[in-house]
Amino acid sequence: MxxxxxxxxxxxxxxxxxxxxxxxxxxxxxxxxxxxxxxxxxxxxxxxxxxxxxxxxxxxxxxxxxxxxxxxxxxxxxxxxxxxxxxxxxxxxxxxxxxxxxxxxxxxxxxxxxxxxxxxxxxxxxxxxxxxxxxxxxxxxxxxxxxxxxxxxxxxxxxxxxxxxxxxxxxxxxxxxxxxxxxxxxxxxxxxxxxxxVDIDKFSPIDRREARRACKLPDDVKVLISVGALVERKGFHRVIECLPSLIDRHPGLRYLVVGGGSPEGNMEDELRALVARLGLQSHVVFCGPMKPADLSTVLSAADVFVLATRNEGWANVFLEAMACGLPVIATDVGGNREVVGDPALGRIVPFGDAAALGRALDEALVQDWDRHGIVAHARANTxxxxxxxxxxxxxxxxxxxxxxxxxxxxxxxxxx
Incomplete structure (x- = not known):
């Protein structure tokens, strides 16, 4: 027709x-x-x-x-x-x-x-x-x-x-x-x-040093990032709870929290309280919600993307992170395993297993990833x-x- x-x-x-x-x-x-x-x-x-x-x-x-x-x-x-x-x-x-x-x-x-x-x-x-x-x-x-x-x-x-x-x-x-x-x-x-x-016109890697300067991050620290609505389902709190043990291994670690409220709710106050209770104020950065056009910079500034979600259909943000060269650590729910379907792209961990999540993040932060291959995978999924x-x-x-x-x-x- x-x-x-x-x-x-x-x-x-x-x-x-x-x-x-x-x-x-x-x-x-x-x-x-x-x-x-x-x-x-x-x-x-x-x-x-x-x-x-x-x-x-x-x-x-x-x-x-x-x-x-x-x-x-x-x-x-x-x-x-x-x-x-x-x-x-x-x-x-x-x-x-x-x-x-x-x-x-x-x-x-x-x-x-x-x-x-x-x-x-x-x-x-x-x-x-x-x-x-x-x-x-x-x-x-x-x-x-x-x-x-x-x-x-x-x-x-x-x-x-x-x-x-x-x-x-x-x-x-x-x-x-x-x-x-x-x-x-x-x-x-x-x-x-x-x-x-994924829209590769919006999401593509930029120079890491340039990205970190734009985000006011040191060049010599490890950086985790999560992007999504600040709701329980997305699991920002589950990542924050892993940070104390990770910081023992990576003292300068930063965790970038990108997102805001949504129709599901807004747990930013609870997340900030958790950060304060664990004494992580110098390690967790609340970036607020960002326009898609601005995400490539903050994604390119990070080393690893993580989303410890409770439920998911197909998280677009996984491919967006990959398009910027990031490996993805995600929980084994919904379609997450289908998006992160190869160990060369990241790791899938059981939902609710904090120890497994922490180990996967620790290993991802030290692994030498083929970031060009990760970007190529994302670009094959436009x-x-x-x-x-x-x-x-x-x-x-x-x-x-x-x-x-x-x-x-x-x-x-x-x-x-």
């Missing part, structure tokens, strides 16, 4: 109030948008009076404008009713209801979308499959890691399964997530792994091949549905 207009549906997407949220989704789909017409609909959870909560939790559900244009792409932020922590079983339905009016308006304005592409199976994928029924188009879902805890939740699990069964195609960023979906009953033929990629697969899949789905019955209205939705 010459054109297959796509609606990207995801509640996690960057906006002016939260520019660092969901960048991995935008990176992927804006590249698809260079070939296919693309509009983003990013429903935002809302309930009356929720702004009052931001007095106590400043980063809670940061407000977004109803419409933005990002790199020439229209992005809409309709609201949907969602009480915090309550009635999660209805989030998917209310998200679909909140997005329906926007999609209907797009149709009337001439954007005759042929596919709805939802990211995360619940609530986004569930909402996407409902909207696909209402508008008579196919729906794809991309699994990104939240499906692991959701599959253990007795309330959300059946809704997650329903979304997987209703979807026309299920992409996953790792094979481990594809196997999870198959275990939940999804036909194996419906799933396809399409991992994340976005280009991933995007080609997605475009072919979207076009195939649109061809299958070409000539189907007129779009249904909301009244023909059936059960949620």
């Amino acid at each position: 010459a054109e297959t207009p796509i609606v990207l549906l995801s509640s996690l997407f960057p906006h002016e109030g939260a520019p660092g949220t969901g960048l991995f989704i935008r990176e992927r789909m804006f590249r698809v948008g260079r070939t296919m017409p693309l509009i983003v609909v990013s429903p935002r959870p809302w309930f009356p009076g929720q702004s009052l909560l931001r007095r106590f939790r400043p980063g809670y559900r940061l407000p977004a404008a109803r419409h933005e244009i990002q790199d020439g792409v229209h992005v809409y932020f309709p609201l949907f009713f969602a009480l915090p922590g309550l009635l999660r079983r209805f989030d998917g339905f209310f998200m679909a209801l909140g997005a329906w009016r926007t999609l209907l308006r797009l149709k009337k304005q001439g954007f005759d979308f042929a596919v709805i592409d939802a990211h995360f199976a619940y609530p986004d994928g569930y909402a996407g499959t409902l909207l696909a029924r209402w508008f008579g188009v196919p729906c794809t879902i991309t699994l990104r890691g939240t499906e692991v805890p959701h599959s253990r939740n007795p309330v959300i699990r059946p809704l997650l399964v329903r979304a997987l069964m209703r979807a026309d195609r299920v992409f996953s960023v790792s094979e481990s997530l594809r196997q999870l979906a198959i275990g939940l009953g999804m036909p194996a033929a419906k799933g396809r792994v399409v991992g994340n990629g 976005w280009d091949e991933r995007v080609k697969v997605l475009i072919a899949e979207f076009e195939a789905l649109a061809r299958v549905r070409a000539g189907t019955a007129p779009a249904k209205g909301l009244s023909g939705s059936g059960k949620a």
